[in-house]
Amino acid sequence: MDKQKILVVEDTERIARLLQLNLQAEGFKVSIEGNGRRAYERIMQEDYDLVLLDIMLPEMDGFEICKKVREISEMPPIIMLTAKDDLQDRIAGLKLGAIDYMTKPFSTDELLIRIHNTLKVYAQRADTNQRVTRYVVKNLVLCPETREVTVNNEHIDLSQKEFDLLKYLLENKRIVLKRDMILEKVWGYDYYGDTNVVDVYVHSLRKKIDERFNEKYIHTERGIGYVIRD
Helix, strand or coil: CCCCEEEEECCCHHHHHHHHHHHHHCCCEEEEECCHHHHHHHHHHCCCCEEEEECCCCCCCHHHHHHHHHCCCCCCCEEEEECCCCHHHHHHHHHCCCCEEEECCCCHHHHHHHHHHHHHHHHHHHHHHHCCCCEEECCEEEECCCCEEEECCEECCCCHHHHHHHHHHHHCCCCCEEHHHHHHHHHCCCCCCCCCHHHHHHHHHHHHHHHHHCCCCEEEECCCEEEECC
């Protein structure tokens, strides 16, 4: 079984190294990042099971990182770390999408318990998602296993990329997805073609689904991207 990956975002080297050693001793694969902007880029580009996120960071603070990550995805879970024992800071972090919050100095044993509990909860969510046999919005039904899409029980003929795009939008229903994130997730990080390809495929899906059945499924958030809503 692969080790679970944790990113420690902490600009105090001594604290970061101590966290790394304790987490490695617990069996985790641990990376360290001390710069806020680079941390955000790594969270977006790499696959972490959990992030320990300090608030006071150079270039981009923890609140902004958490906000920008949650605008795109509910993963990975984020536990915020801070020297500030301030109720408003804790509330702000949780409102932005952090799953938990710990104030320095904290007990390593307590942190490990919270990490294990968080990973257990998210593993249960992942198991539930894997059991999904279909996605339903209004009269649209997508079956991942059979790669079949129907609207009003009528079969919709989609290309592979059209299907993958629609599935990704449905998986993230009610979450506004940025064009570049869609491009990375559906076309891959190594795609070097026209960035307008997302708009072209959304237009194609709308012709086959929205326009054909006179029902709005894919909504545009101007200057941001696309979202499917009930």
